[in-house]
Amino acid sequence: MNVIQTKNYQDMSEKATQFILDKIKSKSTFKLGLATGGTPVTTYQNLIQDHQKNHTSYQHVTTFNLDEYIGLSNENPNSYHFYMNKHLFRHIDIPANQTFIPNGLATDLEKECVDYDKLIDEHDGIDLQILGLGHNGHIGFNEPGTPFDKQTHIVTLAESTVEANARFFDSIDDVPTQAITMGIGSIMKSKEILLLVSGKEKHEALHKLLHGDVDQQFPASILQRHKNVTIIADEDAIMEKD
Numbered sequence: 001m002n003v004i005q006t007k008n009y010q011d012m013s014e015k016a017t018q019f020i021l022d023k024i025k026s027k028s029t030f031k032l033g034l035a036t037g038g039t040p041v042t043t044y045q046n047l048i049q050d051h052q053k054n055h056t057s058y059q060h061v062t063t064f065n066l067d068e069y070i071g072l073s074n075e076n077p078n079s080y081h082f083y084m085n086k087h088l089f090r091h092i093d094i095p096a097n098q099t100f101i102p103n104g105l106a107t108d109l110e111k112e113c114v115d116y117d118k119l120i121d122e123h124d125g126i127d128l129q130i131l132g133l134g135h136n137g138h139i140g141f142n143e144p145g146t147p148f149d150k151q152t153h154i155v156t157l158a159e160s161t162v163e164a165n166a167r168f169f170d171s172i173d174d175v176p177t178q179a180i181t182m183g184i185g186s187i188m189k190s191k192e193i194l195l196l197v198s199g200k201e202k203h204e205a206l207h208k209l210l211h212g213d214v215d216q217q218f219p220a221s222i223l224q225r226h227k228n229v230t231i232i233a234d235e236d237a238i239m240e241k242d
């Protein structure tokens with residue numbers, strides 16, 4: 001794993017933006033895996049600014065999001081469909097039919113999961129998957145204990161994840177308890193992975209990822225076995241304990 005240390009969140013976001021732009025510009029078709037949550041927000045803002053200033057085009061880019069809550073409509077401000085439109089898609093020139101996010105309202109959710117993996121395969125896989133890191137080591141919504149070979153599937157969120165995500169909702173009771181997520185098996189098929197980590201509260205998780213064993217109880221540890229992972233982390237997240 002290639003680790004890039006940055007001064008702070010802003011700096012992490014700038015490095016991530018440049019990293020993503022270089023990759024996107026290097027190919028005539030590009031499949032980008034996207035994450036939501038707090039960590040990539042400024043990176044997405046930077047991509048928008050670059051698009052406005054330098055006119056970087058996304059016409060050749062297809063995106064696949066990691067996950068979506070079950071039971072929220074696309075218009076619900078807490079759905080990841082809404083998040084992606086708000087924070088990225090509607091500000092760049094990506095064709096809407098080239099942006100994919102699991103449908104948490106599908107009548108047949110099991111089929112939705114199978115179809116999502118098929119769709120990624122039909123596009124020849126993801127070139128670069130962006131990930132954030134959960135406090136408990138989750139990637140996507142793959143909570144501790146998730147088998148490493150799982151493909152896209154339905155999950156019940158860990159209590160700590162519901163609590164962490166409650167900050168985006170009016171009340172913790174409004175946080176959905178289930179989601180569809182790309183599995184660890186699906187994520188590991190990506191040709192390249194970019195993990196973004198910021199803040200003291202992620203220090204323990206990042207330390208475990210960098211120095212711990214590969215263990216299903218800590219999902220992100222599987223990244224040690226991927227051939228092409230870059231971690232961009234700020235000082236607070238990476239700082240070694242005394």
Ligand code: F6R
Pocket residue numbers: 034035036037038039040066067131132133134135138139140141
């Ligand atoms: C988001 C996702 C999650 C987050 C993780 C970190 O699509 O799949 O794994 O990346 O929960 O979230 P933040 O960035 O809010 O700390």
